[in-house]
Amino acid sequence: MTGYDLKQHFDHSIYYFWNAKLSQIYPTLNQMREGGWLTMEVDYQEDRPNRKVYHITEAGRGELHRWLQEPVDMAPVRDAFLIKIFFGGKLEKEEILAQIRRYLMLHQEQLAAYQEIVQQAVQQNVEATGMVREGVFWGLTLEMGIRYEQGWIEWCEEAIEKIEAMDDDQ
Amino acid sequence: MTGYDLKQHFDHSIYYFWNAKLSQIYPTLNQMREGGWLTMEVDYQEDRPNRKVYHITEAGRGELHRWLQEPVDMAPVRDAFLIKIFFGGKLEKEEILAQIRRYLMLHQEQLAAYQEIVQQAVQQNVEATGMVREGVFWGLTLEMGIRYEQGWIEWCEEAIEKIEAMDDDQ
DNA sequence: GTACAATATATCAGGAGTTATATAGGTAAT
DNA sequence: ATTACCTATATAACTCCTGATATATTGTAC
Structure with missing residues (x-):
């Protein structure tokens, strides 16, 4: 997916317990690519901006699984x-x-x-x-x-x- | 109160729905003083660091009352x-x-x-x-x-x- | 047919909050 | 006596996240 695609998925699924703006998603995708969890390929398009399409790597899947298992503390309330x-x-x-x-x-x-x-x-x-x-x-x-x-x-x-x-x- | 005193009150009253670290409290007290909501007086002490004691001003009370009345949006969940x-x-x-x-x-x-x-x-x-x-x-x-x-x-x-x-x- | 909103792609400046670090005396436990 | 923690004061570096801004095309309303 591209950053934009991801934002759509955020907004239509986990939006109510975790949201992110595009201005957070784009730099985070970069960091994850640098960390080896994603690969990026450019989908060249005429007449409109190119799409940067990201794919998860094996290392990325491993990290996801590790993170999902990691214990979480209670989310602090801040209201x-x-x-x-x-x-x-x-x-x-x-x-x-x-x-x-x-x-x-x-x-x-x-x-x-x-x-x-x-x-x-x-x-x-x-x-x-x-x-x-x-x-x-x-x-x-x-x-x-x-x-x-x-x-x-x-x-x-x-x-x-x-x-x-x-x-x-x- | 001093920043330290405030931290104690945070931790013993509103801690479960709003917390703050000392490293946030101290600069915030400074900003509030610059904004005219607080005054500060130094309580000089020998053998230990001086206490910076803050007092709320009339402007500060006004702002508090204004803020308390201001409508709040639902706190976003982030869990x-x-x-x-x-x-x-x-x-x-x-x-x-x-x-x-x-x-x-x-x-x-x-x-x-x-x-x-x-x-x-x-x-x-x-x-x-x-x-x-x-x-x-x-x-x-x-x-x-x-x-x-x-x-x-x-x-x-x-x-x-x-x-x-x-x-x-x- | 023109204006406006939505799609699609981002970057940059800055605010809010956390973690780490520094300093130094007082108190309680072993 | 020594260790460990508590009181008391901060500052610096950094992360996470938001808000503002930029750009260009496609679809929709008037």
Whole structure:
């Protein structure tokens, strides 16, 4: 694939848990080629920029397998929204409620997007071919996404109730 | 506070959703002072390095309030573990199970740590003083942490079951 | 038929954050 | 007494990632 092709795949599969911009992908492909994990061939084109097509090498496959097995630490959470909640006492009740209602809406939209993907997948893949090995893992990542969004939605709803129930002079 | 003091507060309160190293805190304090959000006074000490004590200015308080009200986008998820799941088809069943079991354990430990904080808080604060306004918001962030860890734990348990139930030749 | 968006290819400057390094006294354990 | 860790202060080098910019063609809307 070319860097551009890769970006398309990023955006249509792992986008929701790992994204990258083209300005990161291009130099990274170069580094991986220098490291021997990829080869590059130029597909010369008239009338438009040449395509730099990358192929994985045996060393690249080996490194991928090694990396997949390597233990991972928990991904650190880094969420500015939670800082705003933490300092919620510095805002008026309505100001903090506005923040939470907005965040609730964003996560509802995200959940709907995931559920849309599930529906499409059920129609296109599962009915026809059954869930093959690769599909199971793809489905697991999507389930985590749904669970994550549902968690946020429930938290937001409970938080709104609690804050609404607060004495105004508290 | 000094940069060092701030680091202690980071580590003992918002650590689980926003962390910073001293090497980020010190230059940031400088930038904030240059921007007029902080003042700095030197507390001269003999026999050990002087303490640079920072105080928030009125402009700083204003900026904090402005920032707290400013809408936030959803924090992007960036979790290498989910990439490993996504490419789980490239690993042996036992290899991928080992990954998930390890991640389950990490999140169980994290949940236990949060629940420990809750217990301490119940004993120290709530019984004595009742949950005052600030404490409500602090509690909400902790609840989100607990919900998040529980979500991961449930997902891991279900994922392990599903993968164990897979045909080996699938 | 013309303007605008999308496709397709990148590079460069800079910000945010981490790791490594430096220094030096105080405290607790063995 | 010595080791090891904790308090306390930073700076420098580097990595990762984003945002801005450049270029040229193809498809679409008005």
